[in-house]
Amino acid sequence: MTSGVTAAVWAAGQVARVRDDPAGRTALMGRCYSGPFGRAPRHLPFRRAALSFMGWQVRRGVLRPETSDRPGSPWWRAVNERILRDGCEAVGLSGGLPGPASSPTVGSWLSFVARPTARAWYRAHNGSVVAAYLDHRALAEAENEAERFFLNVVLCRVLYAHALVAAPRLSLGPLSPIAPLLGDPRLGMTGIFLQLSRVLPDEYPLRGPVRSHLEREIGFGRLLDYGVIVPRLQQLYTWSAGELPAPGLLGCVRDGAPVYAWPYEDRGVWEPRPSPALRLVHRALPPARSARSGP
Numbered sequence: 001m002t003s004g005v006t007a008a009v010w011a012a013g014q015v016a017r018v019r020d021d022p023a024g025r026t027a028l029m030g031r032c033y034s035g036p037f038g039r040a041p042r043h044l045p046f047r048r049a050a051l052s053f054m055g056w057q058v059r060r061g062v063l064r065p066e067t068s069d070r071p072g073s074p075w076w077r078a079v080n081e082r083i084l085r086d087g088c089e090a091v092g093l094s095g096g097l098p099g100p101a102s103s104p105t106v107g108s109w110l111s112f113v114a115r116p117t118a119r120a121w122y123r124a125h126n127g128s129v130v131a132a133y134l135d136h137r138a139l140a141e142a143e144n145e146a147e148r149f150f151l152n153v154v155l156c157r158v159l160y161a162h163a164l165v166a167a168p169r170l171s172l173g174p175l176s177p178i179a180p181l182l183g184d185p186r187l188g189m190t191g192i193f194l195q196l197s198r199v200l201p202d203e204y205p206l207r208g209p210v211r212s213h214l215e216r217e218i219g220f221g222r223l224l225d226y227g228v229i230v231p232r233l234q235q236l237y238t239w240s241a242g243e244l245p246a247p248g249l250l251g252c253v254r255d256g257a258p259v260y261a262w263p264y265e266d267r268g269v270w271e272p273r274p275s276p277a278l279r280l281v282h283r284a285l286p287p288a289r290s291a292r293s294g295p
Contacts, residue, residue, distance in 0.1 A: 007092030008102040014088045015081055020065035022058045022072075025080060029054050032087040035113075036095025042116045049185035050125070054080075061204045073204055075139040075151070082132035083125065090124075105131050108244075118184045122162035127244045129158055133260065134248045140261035146206035146213055149269060152258035153225065159240045160229050161185075167239055170232065173285045210269055226272035227281030233258065233270075235287060 005013075018024030033047035034040055057063050063080060064072035082105075090109035093099050101107045105127040112120040133140070133155060140151055160171060164183025168176035171183075181187065206213070229236070237253040240246070252260040257267035272278055 005097065007089045007097035007099055008106075010092045010097055011085050011088035015085050018084075019077075019081070020067070022063040025063060025084060026051065026054045026058060028084055028088070032084075032091055036091050043113070045186035046112075046116065046121045056202075059202045064204075070204075073143065073147070075136055075143055076204075078136045078139055079129065079132040082135070083128045086124075086128045103131070118165045118180070118186065119162075121185055122165060122183075123244065126158055126162050126240070127246065129155075130240070130244055130246045130249055133252070134246070137261060143261070144205055146208065146210050147204075148261045149210045150206070150213075152252075152260050152262055155252065155260060156225070156229050156233065156236070156258060159236055162243070163236055163239060166243060170235055170239055170288050172228075173288060175285065214269070222272075223277060223281055227278045228285055230256070230270055230272070231282060232287035 014028060018028050029050055030047060033043050033050070035043060057076060057080065061070060062073040062076035064070060066072075066074075086103070086105050086109055089102060089106045090113055093101060093106070093110060094113045101110065105124070108120075108124040108127045112124040133151075140148060143151065161183045163171040164179040168179035172179040234253060234256040237249055241249040252258060254264050255267075257264065257270050259267075
């Protein structure tokens with residue numbers, strides 16, 4: 001680390017050096033979990049979930065530089081940078097660089113550094129994700145229809161994974177005792193809930209209308225989104241807005257339908273086609289009556 005600079009300035013420099021290097025971004029993300037002195041054994045297990053999602057972004061090409069023959073996504077690049085910058089700043093502060101923290105989300109990362117639990121990790125990671133979503137809504141509006149739809153899917157799933165750990169009754173109803181295990185990012189289970197490759201092709205930009213992609217969503221992914229998450233979506237966003245805290249998140253949902261860079265009038269895409277499997281899931285896992293459904 002360079003003495004004489006604040007942690008925020010140092011972090012910005014770290015991110016700037018890898019801005020046009022997707023592999024460099026991935027390496028920087030990995031180093032954040034090693035701490036300021038290269039040894040952080042309590043934090044390393046959480047690196048799995050972060051790098052898994054980073055790998056998916058790299059394969060899709062959304063992090064490719066603007067000068068590439070096939071440029072990446074300005075929105076995905078900006079969101080990824082926010083997560084990297086917040087994490088790097090927390091590393092700098094914990095390593096002795098002067099502050100203060102440049103944002104509340106950096107404070108959440110510092111809380112994770114001090115006490116690395118699954119709930120603390122989600123508060124830090126999802127806090128950065130949601131802050132980036134809210135800051136870069138204009139970039140999201142510039143994406144095509146299919147991409148804008150899946151930006152909402154990604155947000156729903158990361159919020160739901162957090163709720164599995166911190167609000168099990170909200171997330172899984174009568175199966176709440178197993179919810180924290182399913183959502184724990186250290187155990188590799190989170191990838192099941194965030195895995196989009198069976199629905200969203202590993203390419204950018206997406207081609208074709210939303211319906212053409214939805215027709216390929218079968219099995220677990222469809223049951224998760226339409227059977228479990230969508231029925232409790234309004235509660236999930238309300239709970240998440242308080243947990244992170246991020247009151248602006250409430251502007252990303254309306255009457256139980258995601259509306260981040262997505263018109264409310266087109267909410268029909270969130271209404272599933274009836275099927276015996278979906279009806280069974282709805283009966284077995286009814287939503288909680290209140291959004292205040294903690295452990």
